[in-house]
Amino acid sequence: MSFGDKIKNQAQEASGKVKEKVGDATNNEDLQAEGLADQAAAKTKQAGEHVKDAAKNIKDDFTK
Numbered sequence: 001m002s003f004g005d006k007i008k009n010q011a012q013e014a015s016g017k018v019k020e021k022v023g024d025a026t027n028n029e030d031l032q033a034e035g036l037a038d039q040a041a042a043k044t045k046q047a048g049e050h051v052k053d054a055a056k057n058i059k060d061d062f063t064k
Helices: 003-026 030-060
Strands: none
Touching: 003 030
């Protein structure tokens, strides 16, 4: 995972947490849901990047 992608994903996850907390505090269910969706999207992207990294490592192991 590139460093830039990692930062973007973490920023999206953090933003989602903030939206969720603000939604909780203001009793805004739409904002809560948007925050949860942002967090889920960021975690999905991170998981995909981990899979790509693992595949690259396996490929590198076979080419040595």
